[in-house]
Amino acid sequence: MDIIDIKTYMQSIGREARAASRLVAKAETGAKNRALTQMAMAIKRDEQRLLDANAGDVENAKARGLEPAMIDRLSLTPKSIASMAEGLLQIAALADPVGEISDLNYRPSGIQVGKMRVPLGVVGIIYEARPNVTADAAGLCLKAGNAAILRGGSEAIRSNQAIAACVKEGLKAAGLPETAIQVIETTDRAAVGELVTMKEFVDVIVPRGGKGLIERISNEARVPVIKHLDGVCHVYIDQGADLEKAIRIADNAKTQRYGTCNTMETLLVHEEIAGEVLPPLCKIYHDKGVELRGDAAARAIVPTMSEAKEEDWYTEYLAPILSVRVVSGVDHAIEHIAVYGSQHTDSIITEDYSHARRFLREVDSSSVMVNASTRFSDGFEYGLGAEIGISTDKIHARGPVGLEGLTSQKFIVLGDGHIRQ
Amino acid sequence: MDIIDIKTYMQSIGREARAASRLVAKAETGAKNRALTQMAMAIKRDEQRLLDANAGDVENAKARGLEPAMIDRLSLTPKSIASMAEGLLQIAALADPVGEISDLNYRPSGIQVGKMRVPLGVVGIIYEARPNVTADAAGLCLKAGNAAILRGGSEAIRSNQAIAACVKEGLKAAGLPETAIQVIETTDRAAVGELVTMKEFVDVIVPRGGKGLIERISNEARVPVIKHLDGVCHVYIDQGADLEKAIRIADNAKTQRYGTCNTMETLLVHEEIAGEVLPPLCKIYHDKGVELRGDAAARAIVPTMSEAKEEDWYTEYLAPILSVRVVSGVDHAIEHIAVYGSQHTDSIITEDYSHARRFLREVDSSSVMVNASTRFSDGFEYGLGAEIGISTDKIHARGPVGLEGLTSQKFIVLGDGHIRQ
Structure with missing residues (x-):
């Protein structure tokens, strides 16, 4: 024709x-x-x-x-x-x-x-x-x-x-x-x-x-x-996190499937808990073949990480690669997500009521979670029965x-x- | 600048x-x-x-x-x-x-x-x-x-x-x-x-x-x-209409205010009731100075009407002008609204349960009414408290x-x- x-x-x-x-x-x-x-x-x-x-x-x-x-x-x-x-x-x-x-x-x-x-x-x-x-x-x-x-x-x-x-x-x-x-x-x-x-x-x-x-x-x-553009999803492990839940969720969010849009691409960890949570968690990633790219503070704790560049924070890897950043608290985490995120799915791991409440309200993404894996962001998991896509728009349909x-x-x-x- | x-x-x-x-x-x-x-x-x-x-x-x-x-x-x-x-x-x-x-x-x-x-x-x-x-x-x-x-x-x-x-x-x-x-x-x-x-x-x-x-x-x-484009709003007086309600609503929908988007611009009347409803209704319009433009069947009943042209059915007059068409029933009315309407507000006047039910479902407008004046299509009247406009879109917000x-x-x-x- x-x-x-x-x-x-x-x-x-x-x-x-x-x-x-x-x-x-x-x-x-x-x-x-x-x-x-x-x-x-x-x-x-x-x-x-x-x-x-x-x-x-x-x-x-x-x-x-x-x-x-x-x-x-x-x-x-x-x-x-x-x-x-x-x-x-x-x-x-x-x-x-x-x-x-x-x-x-x-x-x-x-x-x-x-x-x-x-x-x-x-x-x-x-x-x-x-x-x-x-x-x-x-x-x-x-x-x-x-x-x-x-x-x-x-x-x-x-x-x-x-x-x-x-x-x-x-x-x-x-x-x-x-x-x-x-x-x-x-x-x-x-x-x-x-x-x-x-x-x-x-x-x-x-x-x-x-x-x-x-x-x-x-x-x-x-x-x-x-439309559904990138899924640069974050898990933020708060100072008030339960360590066992944090490791379980951060593992699942990254490694359950690498190529999906709701897979975590950047891990944010509170500076006061980073020394405790990063070594065992990074061992799991290492054993599963996940490449880690961290900021200076993360690399000081886990020296085998390579250095994360500015563009890493914007990147949806869709692959066994994870960027890791140490942050000063829930404000810093929310700010990082606002600047680098894609408004898809972000989760806070915490037992702190006030931090959970603030994260839920202030993170402007199509799905915001507390103590759950970003991998749940899905029409079947949400009970919609089926989905035609995940919208990262705000007009009409979201998520x-x-x-x-x-x-x-x-x-x-x-x-x-x-x-x- | x-x-x-x-x-x-x-x-x-x-x-x-x-x-x-x-x-x-x-x-x-x-x-x-x-x-x-x-x-x-x-x-x-x-x-x-x-x-x-x-x-x-x-x-x-x-x-x-x-x-x-x-x-x-x-x-x-x-x-x-x-x-x-x-x-x-x-x-x-x-x-x-x-x-x-x-x-x-x-x-x-x-x-x-x-x-x-x-x-x-x-x-x-x-x-x-x-x-x-x-x-x-x-x-x-x-x-x-x-x-x-x-x-x-x-x-x-x-x-x-x-x-x-x-x-x-x-x-x-x-x-x-x-x-x-x-x-x-x-x-x-x-x-x-x-x-x-x-x-x-x-x-x-x-x-x-x-x-x-x-x-x-x-x-x-x-x-x-x-966005809010035209308001080419219709009132359809069904065969099963209560005459007193029909006249009251058709009068109000046109004459309560002429310049608003929810004012009726076209009146559709069932052929079996047209002979009964048009003469008294058109007398009211005439007394209020509303110019009437009708199809052949309407003009046969009220000869003082001028002739409606094809473009009249598409027109939002925003003025004391009304086009009048005699239709063969609810299907014909729904079809007319689908072809000429602007998906703003349309009302059926009927006591017939099945016709009301069909009109409500099948008319694809931002507001669809039964036995009520189109003039109610408004944020305050609907209880929204205030409105920033009336959307005739389907995506995101409607009405x-x-x-x-x-x-x-x-x-x-x-x-x-x-x-x-």
């Missing part, structure tokens, strides 16, 4: 999505759940077809010399296919957020005023290699009453189309419009440019992927973006974004002939 | 606001309320000074030949000054939204997960002639724990600076940073361009004023905008935006040494 064709193609996708969104918004909960269940069944039944389509993508990616980590994210297995289907069934089991009425109260004028939860309309999802996002995003958007336009990475196009066929089968079986979930069929980059600027057809964009993708889309978009983040609330007013005086 | 100076000036304003926002975010409720009370006292005390400053603005505006409606909005009176002070005292009396913890529940892992309401950070307000917005916006932003950067119309610059002096006096008296509320002192248009693109210093922009201003700012902004719309929620996690398995 040339660029004019792409504009026409995307406009047509957008118009179809807008029309479908009105039908999905008023669809009954039962119909949405039937569609989700049928999608899951189709995915399980078509396991071999999905594996074959995926093999084509993987072969192509290898021929193009993609890096192994990318090929790993691209690859489907019988296990990952089963968990895609399971994910859809879990979404079907969640309560329907659409139409929920809250805070309905009588006002002095006699009217009742409340709020009703409503879909956002049309959600555009832009993602990279992982084909499972096709099923996850389709399921979440549908349950929240939205139409979705999905644009996966070009390297996963065969896999995504095979999954999309199952999604459409589910929609059809439930009597819902197949255009409620559309997968963009061109791999042309210009399609993304159209998608993120079609304000008349798209209500919100959710980019999922690396920082580069998200920054590019945020800069280009004229449609609001629910893990589940069904609620894919909806809005309108005011409803019930009267009995009431007029304004 | 030349353009480079303005960039430097605005960056400095932004930096100060960001620094102040951290102090205001953690300010105690009592301090914020003291500041608001002191601002109100200073405004009352300085009545004459405000009137003098305002007289200078008004004189200047007249010399520049501004239209009378604009001069009316610009003019302060002892009464409007008193109500500015009263507004600040009312905001002081509202509950503090900041730090409110909700939905704090135990999860199977043992952690407690909840949400804490937090300020947005720095709010930029861009408005036109009305000087009272300076006090209202300052008060709302401060109570919600935000720093604010205010940019009023150039024609109100003396009035705004006089009010700003009272605002700063209040902040100082309560020990809060005077930079928490800053009024931009240059009238250069380039300052707005800087304000709406300083993503590092500004979290959200609220434009208040005409459609032209809001569209211009939305197009230029790189910071999220809480009247009060203190809650100027805040966000972060997740908080309370553990006791919990780690992720």
Whole structure:
């Protein structure tokens, strides 16, 4: 397609999505759940077809010399296919957020005023290699009453189309419009440019992927973006920490998984407890192969650390590397997080009530914790059922974004002939 | 100032606001309320000074030949000054939204997960002639724990600076940073361009004023905008309407005030009830001097109506003009509103349970009503206490935006040494 064709193609996708969104918004909960269940069944039944389509993508990616980590994210297995289907069934089991009425109260004028939860309309999802996002995003958007336009990475196009066929089968079986979930069929980059600027057809964009993708889309978009940039997460071990809890949490926050956004990247330790906590904790890190980069005070206690540079405090390593800083107290810790953090997830380890209370209020991050591992920052762990991403924005949705983040609330007013005086 | 100076000036304003926002975010409720009370006292005390400053603005505006409606909005009176002070005292009396913890529940892992309401950070307000917005916006932003950067119309610059002096006096008296509320002192248009693109210093922009201003700012902004465009509001009189209520509400929705965004602009009437309801209702409109523009069916019933053109259905008259359309039922009404409405406020008049239920769910507007006048769509009437505007967006805030719309929620996690398995 040339660029004019792409504009026409995307406009047509957008118009179809807008029309479908009105039908999905008023669809009954039962119909949405039937569609989700049928999608899951189709995915399980078509396991071999999905594996074959995926093999084509993987072969192509290898021929193009993609890096192994990318090929790993691209690859489907019988296990990952089963968990895609399971994910859809879990979404079907969640309560329907659409139409929920809250805070309905009588006002002095006699009217009742409340709020009703409503879909956002049309959600555009832009993602990279992982084909499972096709099923996850389709399921979440549908349950929240939205139409979705999905644009996966070009390297996963065969896999995504095979999954999309199952999604459409589910929609059809439930009597819902197949255009409620559309997968963009061109791999042309210009399609993304159209998608993120079609304000008349798209209500919100959710980019999922690396920082580069998200920054590019945020800069280009004229449609609001629910975005998730870095996760430079901190654990602060306060003077008043319980040592055993501190070591357990600091270990888990760094080493349970290295490549996730809620992994700790910088450890802050109070100067009065550093001499006690750093030696045993650093031994654990050392045994697990974690490279440590510390400030002068930390290196005075654990001389095997290398020297942390200014840029280390800003860095999301996503790797077995940890920067370590000794701080003078809770104020210094809060200040460090304000300057270097990414407003993702930060945790204080303390038994001191006043420090915990201050840290909770004053740290301006999407998740703030006391005596818990940053690794808990996750939609499933929080009980949202599933998440479409973790927002580090403040507008609209913050933290893990589940069904609620894919909806809005309108005011409803019930009267009995009431007029304004 | 030349353009480079303005960039430097605005960056400095932004930096100060960001620094102040951290102090205001953690300010105690009592301090914020003291500041608001002191601002109100200073405004009352300085009545004459405000009137003098305002007289200078008004004189200047007249010399520049501004239209009378604009001069009316610009003019302060002892009464409007008193109500500015009263507004600040009312905001002081509202509950503090900041730090409110909700939905704090135990999860199977043992952690407690909840949400804490937090300020947005720095709010930029861009408005036109009305000087009272300076006090209202300052008060709302401060109570919600935000720093604010205010940019009023150039024609109100003396009035705004006089009010700003009272605002700063209040902040100082309560020990809060005077930079928490800053009024931009240059009238250069380039300052707005800087304000709406300083993503590092500004979290959200609220434009208040005409459609032209809001569209211009939305197009230029790189910071999220809480915007309020047209109010093309509808009343639909259903077949199942109580005639007496229908006439009372349709009269009030149009004629209680003509120039407000929640005034009805289009009346939709079911074809089976049109012959009964239109003659007496149109007599009321006629007696009040409302010009009627109808479709063929409406004109067959009330021949004195002029002919409505396609563009009438899209028009926010803000004047004693009403377009009237006869529709075939609730589906037709919902469809008309979806095509021509502005997602602001729409009301159905009916005693029919199923039609009311469908209208409430399916009309996609910021306020949807049953048997009530669209004129109720207002922050005070809804019990929000005050509003900074009415959002017709779906992202973040929708409908009247009060203190809650100027805040966000972060997740908080309370553990006791919990780690992720």
